Structures are given as structure tokens and as C-alpha cells.
Amino acid sequence: MRFIILALLTLASVPGIARASDHDLKHLPKPFAYRDSKAVFADFEEALYEVTYDLTAKQAVAKAQIRFLTIEAGYPVFDSVKTPTSLSLDGQAVTATLTRTPNQESSVRAIDRLTQPGIHQLDVILPLTDLVEFRQDGVKSAFWTSDLQDRNFLERYLPANLEFDQVKMTLILRFKGLQSEQTIYTNGSVHRYDSTTYEIRYPSHFTSSSIFFHTAPKGLYPELRFGLRSIDGRELPVVLYTNGGVFSSSLDRLKDRVTTVIAELERDYGPFPHPSITVYLAGAGGMEYCGATMTDFSALGHELFHSYFARGMMPANGNAGWVDEALASWRDDGYQAIGSLSGSTGMSSHPYYTRSTDRAAYSFGERFMSYLDGKTRSKGGLKPFMRHLIATRVFRPFHIEEFIGWMGDYYQSSFVEDFKRYTYGTRSFESALPVRNTNEVHQKMHPEMLQSLL
């Protein structure tokens, strides 16, 4: 922290530094030893993505132009699961090496050029092949993510940073050779230039786990659009759609359920934090995005809860990611309170660069929240604190240590020992409780399965 402040002072004269986000720099992962120097993480300031779907060649290509800041010398890091076909840094061709993090917990791409601190521009071109399906009448494509597997956020589709970073992102879509129309389902603001060109702007607080994006030939999916009045007076535009078949008749039932769940969540945690709601009823598990979800009927409440905790109160890394799953599971089971807890997990203490969520969150994590609720019962339990977090800390990615500190401040009592005992323990899950079947809510989806839901 001290180093970052000194580095910032030193860099104060670098053009563009005024735009750097202190919040992002505060959560910047530490560098690791690499070659003759270090691999250094960057603060992405802006990313302009352009995806071209060539309907004749049946190929999709993504181009990214990323402006980033580094605060020390080293080999800058970004990530893309697909190997770039072209890469340039500050206008010069470079290469990047897929590199394991020190404890083998994840992988990133380190640009093969020792780079001085400051503002840089990275240009990347790569093929977009995951969850893309060309058809006679257009193309189906989605950027669906998972927090249960490493490298399954935006980096699965586009060059991106780790989850800590809030980036101003714009996505331009070109449908080359399209004879008909496409529908775009997304949680950004869509500008249609013509029937083959769209621009989507996402809020600048978005991270690599925020974007919901799905496009399909117009008319392919039954949909229901309506306005939902928020408790703060806004009319939230809602889009519900489904992949047809047995689900198409459920849209009216889904509308009732969405209305009921949003009313419950707004009563408990205040106005819905996002400007719109998108629900894709796909009938298999669920995943949350900012104001959006792909879900089945039974997971709807869980996934919309995540628009407050996960995509409202945003985890900055894997060791903070369990909090929202524990809270969501605690809600699913009716906010139970308990007086004691046995067992321990390492949910907060996975190796430093871990990006995915510990599955113990759904079972032991839920019990831990019940325990904390029991412990804070005389002060109203956990829910007032959760409401306070949404009111004061929404859209600010956090580390688990910050969460523990905020909790201590709120209740005027330290919870460090509780978290240490129950979440910084051994990595193997030792509770006597059965491990809850996470398929109920976050079905682990294999690529073939997601493909079938496109």
C-alpha cells in the first residue's frame, strides 16, 4: 500500500494518471517473479472490443484495444483463454507467454516485453469460437461465465483483466453478410447503427464477471418485455426470454415470480442496484450477472439475489467470492440462525491468485452465515449489515479482509477470530455437514451443455 502511494506520487506527471482508479490500484494483485524481472498486473482503464461475425465464412473474430496503467516496471499481464493471433503494445508487435502463477493456482498471459510504468495501449486480435453457432438465419453467440472454474469470466471470450478491475468497456458488433435481423440481450446500453452494426456501452463499474451478452436471430426466442416499478420510483425495463419448447408457456409465470422476488429483495436490501433486468430462462442451473441471469425457474430467487451480492457487492478475487454464495444459500434456506458451528474450511485462504469460488460456500458457508446471524442477533442479525453494505459499498470490489473489517465497524465488535477459525482453516472441507449439491443453483456446465442452451 505504501509502495503504491509512493509510485503514484512519482507517476503524478504521467499523462492520464488522473484517470487511474485508486480503488482498482488498491486491489491490484501483487507482482510475481518472472524471468529477469516481475510479471506485473495492470489497471485497465478502458477496453474497446469489436466482434465481427462473418456469416459467409462462418467465423467470428474479436479485436480489443485496451488502455492500461502499470505502476512498476515488469512484464505486463492480461488474460485470454484463446491464444491471440496478433498482439501489439504501444504500436509495436509483441508476443505473450501463457504463464502459471506461483502456486499453480491460475494462468495469465505475460507480455514478452519489459515495460516501464505508465499508460500503455494493448491491441489484441483473437478468434471467437466458444459459444458461437452460425445458422441459416444468423448467428447465436453468448459470453456466459462461471465462478466455479478458473479462467471462466470474460477472458474465456475476449482479452480481459482479473476480476478486481473495473473497466469502461464498449462492445461493437458487426454481422457481416447478415440477411435478416439479430436480437441483442445484454445489460449495457445498446445503440443500433443499422441492421448489421451495434454498439453496446457498459457501465464503468463493470468487471470481467459483470457482462451478460447473448445474441440470436430475431424471433428465435419467445420473450416478454415489461416495466417494473422500483421502490425508488424508477421503471425498470425487464426482458424475459426462454429457449422455447416447454418453457415458452412459463413467461407469464416467470413475470409473476420476478415481480415477487424483486419486491422481496427491495424490501430487504433497498432499491434494485441496476438499471434493468434480463432473465434468460434456459432450464439448467444458473449464473448471475449485473441485473441479469441465465437461470432455471427454481434458481431465479438465488440468481436475482446475486444482483445485490456478487454483482452489486462485488468480490475482487476468489477468496472473497464465497461470501455471496454463502449469503445467497442462507437466503435460499430461509435465513436461519444457529448458536454454534463445528468444522472449518479454507474458503478465504486459497493461494493468492485463485480466481474461482470455493464450493464449500454453498454448504458450510451458509452455516457460517447462520452462525454470524445468531451471533449478531441482539443487533438485528446480519440483514441490516447487508443492507448497509449495499447502501454504502455497492459496485466496489472487495477483499475478504475488508469485509471482515466493515463487519467489525458495523457491529462495533471484532469478527477476525470467527473468520480465521471457520474460513482460513485447512483447505479440505471438514464439516460434518453433507456437501450441498451445488447443481441446485450453479450447475457446473460443460461447454457442450452451454452450447445446447445458446
Ligand SMILES: [Zn+2]
Ligand atoms: Zn450463487
